[in-house]
Amino acid sequence: MAPIANQPVGVFDSGVGGLTVLHELLVSLPGEDYLYLGDTARFPYGERSQAELEAFALQIADYLLSAGAKLLVIACNAASSAALGAVESMIRRTMRSGAQIDVIGVVGPATQLAVAGSRSGRIGLLATPATVASQAYERAVLGADPHVHLESVACPDLAPIIQGGFPFDERVVETVRSYCVPLRSAEVDTVILGCTHYPLVAPMLQRSLGRGVALVTSGAGVARSVERALASRGLLNPQSGEGAYRFMCTADVESFRAVGTRFLQMPLGEVAHVDLSARVAA
Ligand code: DGL
Numbered sequence: 001m002a003p004i005a006n007q008p009v010g011v012f013d014s015g016v017g018g019l020t021v022l023h024e025l026l027v028s029l030p031g032e033d034y035l036y037l038g039d040t041a042r043f044p045y046g047e048r049s050q051a052e053l054e055a056f057a058l059q060i061a062d063y064l065l066s067a068g069a070k071l072l073v074i075a076c077n078a079a080s081s082a083a084l085g086a087v088e089s090m091i092r093r094t095m096r097s098g099a100q101i102d103v104i105g106v107v108g109p110a111t112q113l114a115v116a117g118s119r120s121g122r123i124g125l126l127a128t129p130a131t132v133a134s135q136a137y138e139r140a141v142l143g144a145d146p147h148v149h150l151e152s153v154a155c156p157d158l159a160p161i162i163q164g165g166f167p168f169d170e171r172v173v174e175t176v177r178s179y180c181v182p183l184r185s186a187e188v189d190t191v192i193l194g195c196t197h198y199p200l201v202a203p204m205l206q207r208s209l210g211r212g213v214a215l216v217t218s219g220a221g222v223a224r225s226v227e228r229a230l231a232s233r234g235l236l237n238p239q240s241g242e243g244a245y246r247f248m249c250t251a252d253v254e255s256f257r258a259v260g261t262r263f264l265q266m267p268l269g270e271v272a273h274v275d276l277s278a279r280v281a282a
Pocket of ligand 1: 017076077078194
């Protein structure tokens, strides 16, 4: 069946990081309803193989589509890098009567903003090992402008430290600083925060990189892509006022709520537990 305008937008991530993307969606497209799934039981995705990430993303996409999503946002760099194409193919295979559901990842929107904004053509990337290993950002930058150089830095412990460490202490500052060293040496003028956790340490990054360096996050670009996709298919929700948003996670709901409020910067309300273990994607 073709999706209709009053269905929700489905958003997913390995945990709470994608809430920084949902935040932008809630601000930019307040009239939409949202369904957010954080796969906290399998966090962190940043250490997973490409095959695992693809399997997880297919499983979650299938779940959100069954729950009535009219569009999917993969609000995780590791999952977007490994599985965007696979999720799109799964939807093409399983949707009937030519109906189409758009899948928006975070790599394309962040790359477009970074390439458009860089004067020197020297861009940095901070991301998890899985995202760096996939080379998805290299391909996206090459596609946008072959004359732009991308300096990638894998940050194995940054997302777990951000998730576990609040209030932030000196260890977080030191970790952030150490990942900025190669970017300062490479003299980049723009840095892509290639993990949805990193906006939480943006002030530390800015201080370490210097105020002349532009930090690019994916949220605002993702919101624009979602708006264009919905508008072009006549799927923007016509309701007046603010839509509803609901949360699901695959591990403990209380810790999701406690940590998630910090990432969303809004109250979370009810969080439901879902078990994906028995689910096999189409
Ligand atoms: N949210 C994930 C991303 O954007 C990073 C956290 C993780 O390793 O799961 O890649």
